[in-house]
Amino acid sequence: MKKVSSTQYVTNSEMFGRSECIDGEALLEWKVKVKNLIVKVCGDTSEHYKEFIAGEDPGAFQTSLDRFKRVKSIFLAAKEDFEGGYLTSVxxxxxxxxxxxxxxxxxxxxxxxxxxxxxxxxxxxxxxxxxxxxxxxxxxxxxxxxxxxxxxxxxxxxxxxxxxxxxxxxxxxxxxxxxxxxxxxxxxxxxxxxxxxxxxxxxxx
The missing domain is CATH 1.20.120 (Four Helix Bundle (Hemerythrin (Met), subunit A))
Incomplete structure (x- = not known):
C-alpha cells in the first residue's frame, strides 16, 4: 500500500479544479494482488470480495485516489477480520x-x-x-x-x-x-x- 500511496500527485483543470490522484498502473497492480489474496483467504463469494469489486467502480467525479482509499479500507477490514480469527484457520x-x-x-x-x-x-x-x-x-x-x-x-x-x-x-x-x-x-x-x-x-x- 505504501508503494501505491507514494505515487500520489496533484492535477489542476478548469472544469474539476484541483484533484489528487495516484498512478493508475501501480493501483491496478496492487488491486490484482489484493483481490487474489482475498479470494484465497475469504473466497470469491465473501462479502469482503464483493465489497472490494464494488469499491473498484469509478463513481462520478471520483479520482484514482478516492477509489484507492475506498478499496484500501475494505482490504484493511478483511485483514482485521483475518487476524481476529473470523475468516479462516492457519x-x-x-x-x-x-x-x-x-x-x-x-x-x-x-x-x-x-x-x-x-x-x-x-x-x-x-x-x-x-x-x-x-x-x-x-x-x-x-x-x-x-x-x-x-x-x-x-x-x-x-x-x-x-x-x-x-x-x-x-x-x-x-x-x-x-x-x-x-x-x-x-x-x-x-x-x-x-x-x-x-x-x-x-x-x-
Whole structure:
C-alpha cells in the first residue's frame, strides 16, 4: 500500500479544479494482488470480495485516489477480520496453493501484515524438522521442548542452538495464543531465517 500511496500527485483543470490522484498502473497492480489474496483467504463469494469489486467502480467525479482509499479500507477490514480469527484457520492457509512451501508462505504472510500466522507456520516447520531429526537419530518423538533438549543432550547441536530453538518456540507459542505484543515483525523475519538455516544445516541430504 505504501508503494501505491507514494505515487500520489496533484492535477489542476478548469472544469474539476484541483484533484489528487495516484498512478493508475501501480493501483491496478496492487488491486490484482489484493483481490487474489482475498479470494484465497475469504473466497470469491465473501462479502469482503464483493465489497472490494464494488469499491473498484469509478463513481462520478471520483479520482484514482478516492477509489484507492475506498478499496484500501475494505482490504484493511478483511485483514482485521483475518487476524481476529473470523475468516479462516492457519491450517487452511498452510494448505493453500498460493505458496510453494511453508516458509515461503510465512514470508509472504509476513510481507502482507499477517505476522501471527507467519510465526505459527514457521513454528510448525521447526517442530516438523525436529521430529525428522529425532527420527534420524533414533530419539523418541515428544513435545518440541523435550525433543530440543534430547537432541542437545545427544550432541546433535550445541546449547546455544538449543536456547535459540527455545526462543523460537516461545515466539510460536505467543503467536498461537494471540499475543502479538510479545514479539515484533523483525522477530518473525529472523525466525523464518533461522528456521531455514537450521533445516539447511541439520537436515540436508
Amino acid at each position: 491450517k487452511t492457509l498452510v494448505q493453500s496453493e498460493v505458496f510453494e512451501s511453508e516458509l515461503e508462505q510465512a514470508e509472504e504472510l509476513l510481507k502482507s501484515g499477517y505476522h501471527l500466522a507467519a510465526a505459527v507456520i514457521s513454528g510448525v516447520v521447526l517442530e516438523t524438522g525436529l521430529r525428522e531429526l529425532c527420527s534420524r537419530e533414533n530419539i523418541p518423538h515428544a513435545k518440541l521442548d523435550k525433543m530440543n533438549s534430547d537432541l542437545a543432550k545427544e550432541g546433535i547441536y550445541n546449547k546455544l542452538q538449543q536456547k535459540r530453538i527455545t526462543a523460537l518456540a516461545d515466539i510460536r507459542n505467543s503467536a498461537a495464543h494471540g499475543r502479538p505484543d510479545e514479539f515484533t515483525n523483525e522477530d518473525v523475519r529472523m525466525m523464518i531465517r533461522d528456521v531455514e538455516q537450521f533445516l539447511a544445516i541439520h537436515l540436508e541430504g
